[in-house]
Amino acid sequence: xxxxxxxxxxxxxxxxxxxxxxxxxxxxxxxxxxxxxxxxxxxxxxxxxxxxxxxxxxxxxxxxxxxxxxxxxxxxxxxxxxxxxxxxxxxxxxxxxxxxxxxxxxxxxxxxxxxxxxxxxxxxxxxxxxxxxxxxxxxxxxxxxxxxxxxxxxxxxxxxxxxxxxxxxxxxxxxxxxxxxxxxxxxxxxxxxxxxxxxxxxxxxxxxxxxxxxxxxxxxxxxxxxxxxxxxxxxxxxxxxxxxxxxxxxxxxxxxxxxxxxxxxxxxxxxxxxxxxxxxxxxxxxxxxxxxxxxxx
Amino acid sequence: xxxxxxxxxxxxxxxxxxxxxxxxxxxxxxxxxxxxxxxxxxxxxxxxxxxxxxxxxxxxxxxxxxxxxxxxxxxxxxxxxxxxxxxxxxxxxxxxxxxxxxxxxxxxxxxxxxxxxxxxxxxxxxxxxxxxxxxxxxxxxxxxxxxxxxxxxxxxxxxxxxxxxxxxxxxxxxxxxxxxxxxxxxxxxxxxxxxxxxxxxxxxxxxxxxxxxxxxxxxxxxxxxxxxxxxxxxxxxxxxxxxxxxxxxxxxxxxxxxxxxxxxxxxxxxxxxxxxxxxxxxxxxxxxxxxxxxxxxxxxxx
Numbered sequence: 001x002x003x004x005x006x007x008x009x010x011x012x013x014x015x016x017x018x019x020x021x022x023x024x025x026x027x028x029x030x031x032x033x034x035x036x037x038x039x040x041x042x043x044x045x046x047x048x049x050x051x052x053x054x055x056x057x058x059x060x061x062x063x064x065x066x067x068x069x070x071x072x073x074x075x076x077x078x079x080x081x082x083x084x085x086x087x088x089x090x091x092x093x094x095x096x097x098x099x100x101x102x103x104x105x106x107x108x109x110x111x112x113x114x115x116x117x118x119x120x121x122x123x124x125x126x127x128x129x130x131x132x133x134x135x136x137x138x139x140x141x142x143x144x145x146x147x148x149x150x151x152x153x154x155x156x157x158x159x160x161x162x163x164x165x166x167x168x169x170x171x172x173x174x175x176x177x178x179x180x181x182x183x184x185x186x187x188x189x190x191x192x193x194x195x196x197x198x199x200x201x202x203x204x205x206x207x208x209x210x211x212x213x214x215x216x217x218x219x220x221x222x223x224x225x226x227x228x229x230x231x232x233x234x235x236x237x238x239x240x241x242x243x244x245x246x247x248x249x250x251x252x253x254x255x256x257x258x259x260x261x262x263x264x265x266x267x268x269x270x271x272x273x274x275x276x277x278x279x280x281x282x283x284x285x286x287x288x289x290x291x292x293x294x295x296x297x
Numbered sequence: 298x299x300x301x302x303x304x305x306x307x308x309x310x311x312x313x314x315x316x317x318x319x320x321x322x323x324x325x326x327x328x329x330x331x332x333x334x335x336x337x338x339x340x341x342x343x344x345x346x347x348x349x350x351x352x353x354x355x356x357x358x359x360x361x362x363x364x365x366x367x368x369x370x371x372x373x374x375x376x377x378x379x380x381x382x383x384x385x386x387x388x389x390x391x392x393x394x395x396x397x398x399x400x401x402x403x404x405x406x407x408x409x410x411x412x413x414x415x416x417x418x419x420x421x422x423x424x425x426x427x428x429x430x431x432x433x434x435x436x437x438x439x440x441x442x443x444x445x446x447x448x449x450x451x452x453x454x455x456x457x458x459x460x461x462x463x464x465x466x467x468x469x470x471x472x473x474x475x476x477x478x479x480x481x482x483x484x485x486x487x488x489x490x491x492x493x494x495x496x497x498x499x500x501x502x503x504x505x506x507x508x509x510x511x512x513x514x515x516x517x518x519x520x521x522x523x524x525x526x527x528x529x530x531x532x533x534x535x536x537x538x539x540x541x542x543x544x545x546x547x548x549x550x551x552x553x554x555x556x557x558x559x560x561x562x563x564x565x566x567x568x569x570x571x572x573x574x575x576x577x578x579x580x581x582x583x584x585x586x587x588x589x590x591x592x593x594x595x596x597x598x599x
Binding site: 004005007008009011012014015016018019022029076079080082083084086090091092093094095096097099100101102103104107108109111112116117119122152156159160163204208211212214215218219222223226247250251254255260263264266267268270271274275278 | 333336337339340343344347348349350351353354357366367368370410413414417418429432433436438439440441442443444445446447448449450453467470471473476526529530532533536537548549552553561563566567570573574577578581585588589592593
């Protein structure tokens with residue numbers, strides 16, 4: 001049955017290496033790739049201002065988004081372990097949004113956060129806020145709005161934490177009770193160590209998905225700029241490049257401007273950075289991730 | 298590695314285990330009532346926050362075009378015909394058919410190709426098995442952007458751009474996430490069952506199809522559900538491969554195109570969004586257990 005495995009890996013390994021090769025070329029899909037040395041990488045780091053914009057935006061959404069997602073997932077999962085009745089109903093309500101199509105979610109949030117007529121600002125006006133944020137229409141508030149959008153979809157992470165919390169052995173809590181531990185001490189010294197592998201898993205996947213963040217940003221940008229599909233490449237990132245995330249920029253360079261060589265270089269850079277981030281997380285995890293079995297997952 | 302069944306069950310409250318329940322003193326009963334009141338109020342506030350966006354989508358889908366551009370939140374009058382108008386305004390049937398076709402065929406492909414790989418990686422002994430498994434795991438962490446350019450080039454050469462093929466054929470070459478999930482499940486099946494079949498002269502292929510697969514139905518269901526959902530919701534793939542041929546557009550592509558016809562018709566956009574989400578919601582309620590346990594299996598156990 002190893003032919004399947006060979007086929008599967010060939011579908012990954014060959015394209016990976018081909019991307020590496022393309023990243024050293026100029027390639028517009030029509031003509032043959034032209035050797036370009038390390039010029040793509042030189043351009044990326046020294047001459048391309050948009051590259052750094054994309055990097056900054058992506059870091060913003062990772063640095064604020066991932067810890068918030070994990071924190072809120074733990075909080076909602078922890079609340080779910082409390083009630084004697086109704087846990088399944090609440091779980092359904094929290095989990096459902098994570099399954100909704102990202103295109104539909106992005107459209108809905110652009111509407112809900114419409115500065116003039118959207119329900120959010122209607123409510124904020126009602127609460128006495130005279131000039132609430134312009135959300136997706138302002139470069140300053142588009143990323144916070146995007147963050148709220150992603151927080152709406154934490155259901156999947158929450159389910160994993162819920163399973164982790166319910167797996168904490170009761171005896172540990174009982175022992176802590178006998179020792180007279182407070183609620184916070186129990187959370188800090190019993191709950192957190194036991195769910196630390198789940199926190200680690202969510203951190204790693206959060207960083208990886210952060211670099212791949214695409215659909216919601218693409219749809220929000222072209223919706224607020226009112227552009228058609230043919231103009232999409234020019235309007236992604238709107239307003240004012242504030243939603244230009246790394247993957248969006250990669251798409252714009254490759255499929256908007258037909259700079260496949262440069263897009264390949266961007267892809268490999270992204271791969272290297274996610275690998276380094278993951279390695280750093282794995283390294284530091286030895287200090288704070290606690291495995292009940294004592295082994296490595 | 299524990300079996301995934303019953304992972305998400307409520308633990309027995311401490312103090313009641315194995316002891317006949319005693320009537321609680323009034324003070325304790327009041328304390329419990331207050332704490333449960335506090336928990337439920339927190340959970341209800343959180344639920345409202347999670348439900349509100351959906352409520353706004355539904356109410357907007359029922360408004361007139363003019364009202365959807367005003368600040369009034371409650372639809373007056375209720376325009377149920379929006380759901381019919383969507384079919385006239387865009388070719389919703391065609392897009393639904395395209396999306397269903399892609400999602401179904403690639404799900405079939407992933408299941409057919411991932412089961413043998415997961416089987417070989419978990420229940421057969423061969424040199425390099427562990428190394429191969431680590432390679433498969435590594436591809437899980439690989440951003441798809443790293444492989445997308447050469448794949449696109451291949452599909453250009455094959456003249457497959459603006460056909461459904463690039464979104465279906467790769468599924469028949471396996472999917473790392475599904476292989477991983479199935480392997481984790483296959484490992485929980487006792488080896489004695491395979492041994493018994495071997496004694497009876499069964500080949501590995503027969504053991505897989507007759508012994509392991511029937512036992513692994515819940516895991517296969519989870520893999521199928523996840524893949525169907527992923528392909529139903531996918532936007533990047535159709536954007537790359539189908540954008541030039543609007544007869545083949547998926548619901549996601551068509552939906553993001555609604556605004557460009559004249560102006561943004563928010564009421565119709567939301568009505569179409571709801572119909573886009575409906576199958577997902579139905580699938581979820583039909584298979585809630587499978588979803589929850591599948592997510593759990595990939596996240597915690599390893």
